[in-house]
Amino acid sequence: MKVQGLYCDFVKQQNLRQIEEAESKLEDKDMNKLMFTDQSNDVSIDDSYDSLVNDDENKIERKKVEENITLAILRMNKPEWILIVIGCITASITGARESAHYIIQTKLATIFQECDKNVQKRKFLLYALLYLGFGVISLILHSVQGYVFARSGEALTKRLRSTAFQAILRQGTSFFDRKENITGALCHVLQLKPSFRHGCWRSSWIFILVTITWLVLVFLPLILFGGFLQMRLTAYYLSKGKHVTENAGKIAMEAIQNSQTVMQLTKESCFCNEYCEILNTVDRSFITRAHILSILFSITHASVYFSIAAFISLGTFLVDRDTVTFEDMFLYVLLEKNVSVSLNKSYFRVLNAVVLTARTIGRELALYKMSI
Numbered sequence: 001m002k003v004q005g006l007y008c009d010f011v012k013q014q015n016l017r018q019i020e021e022a023e024s025k026l027e028d029k030d031m032n033k034l035m036f037t038d039q040s041n042d043v044s045i046d047d048s049y050d051s052l053v054n055d056d057e058n059k060i061e062r063k064k065v066e067e068n069i070t071l072a073i074l075r076m077n078k079p080e081w082i083l084i085v086i087g088c089i090t091a092s093i094t095g096a097r098e099s100a101h102y103i104i105q106t107k108l109a110t111i112f113q114e115c116d117k118n119v120q121k122r123k124f125l126l127y128a129l130l131y132l133g134f135g136v137i138s139l140i141l142h143s144v145q146g147y148v149f150a151r152s153g154e155a156l157t158k159r160l161r162s163t164a165f166q167a168i169l170r171q172g173t174s175f176f177d178r179k180e181n182i183t184g185a186l187c188h189v190l191q192l193k194p195s196f197r198h199g200c201w202r203s204s205w206i207f208i209l210v211t212i213t214w215l216v217l218v219f220l221p222l223i224l225f226g227g228f229l230q231m232r233l234t235a236y237y238l239s240k241g242k243h244v245t246e247n248a249g250k251i252a253m254e255a256i257q258n259s260q261t262v263m264q265l266t267k268e269s270c271f272c273n274e275y276c277e278i279l280n281t282v283d284r285s286f287i288t289r290a291h292i293l294s295i296l297f298s299i300t301h302a303s304v305y306f307s308i309a310a311f312i313s314l315g316t317f318l319v320d321r322d323t324v325t326f327e328d329m330f331l332y333v334l335l336e337k338n339v340s341v342s343l344n345k346s347y348f349r350v351l352n353a354v355v356l357t358a359r360t361i362g363r364e365l366a367l368y369k370m371s372i
Contacts, residue, residue, distance in 0.1 A: 076159050080156075083149075084149075101134060104127055111123050230300075244282050
């Protein structure tokens, strides 16, 4: 070392390398600290940005789901608006024809008050020709009405199924891994709901447009209250039994698709018992619903016939006092009876089915689109 030879040079070089390595380690530590702080800031900024974006997306999704689904589905039937307008016009004419029919029926009942036989014959001939004309008009109206509503409803059904199928095909693999989205449940959505919507289309519009032309507000609150209760209870039981029937379809589809595995494991009785248990649950629910709806049905119909009895009693009293004529009383009672009885048909159930099915299909389509 004193001579400052070759060994001394080696030692100095080794010390210099150790010092450089220590300095580089310190620099690396400082750089790592800076990078970690920058990354944490970036992560916090990204998280806050993602949370804001997700909040905005959730708000947009909620707005999409909360918009009027029924009108959105009706807009899908826009290409057939000419057919729908024609059907609405024919339904309105049908309602006016019904009112004219009741008036002629009343006039026909008062023909026998005429003493002159020739006058009776002329009136009989006139009313017979009017009935013949009404028959021809009814044939034409019902034919046109049935065709246009069936055509528009079939187009809407096809469009709904196509839209739902396209939305399902655009989903990711995680969508089909869920238990509620197996093949049986998706086929149930595609097959049953649009066809049920098509079956309800014609009856609901005919009911609204026919009855609105000759609606009389007598005993109507009680009738509407009973119909409203039937609608709400029907919607409740349908939503309650929907998941049960879908579970039954899932079990049947799984057993059929994996039939060899089920046979090898001798699990046929297990699947059969589970399927029968679900069907028994549905059957018990249907029995309860039938009893409740039967009670409401009897109350609303009884109110109709009680109102008819009250009208007849009041009418005979007024005719006895010469306040009104027999023709006016008979016409009023006949109109009221037909209006009240028609309101208590199954139109409330059909109208509720239209709204409920449209909402469920539209909501499912909206959720499908949002999960793409």
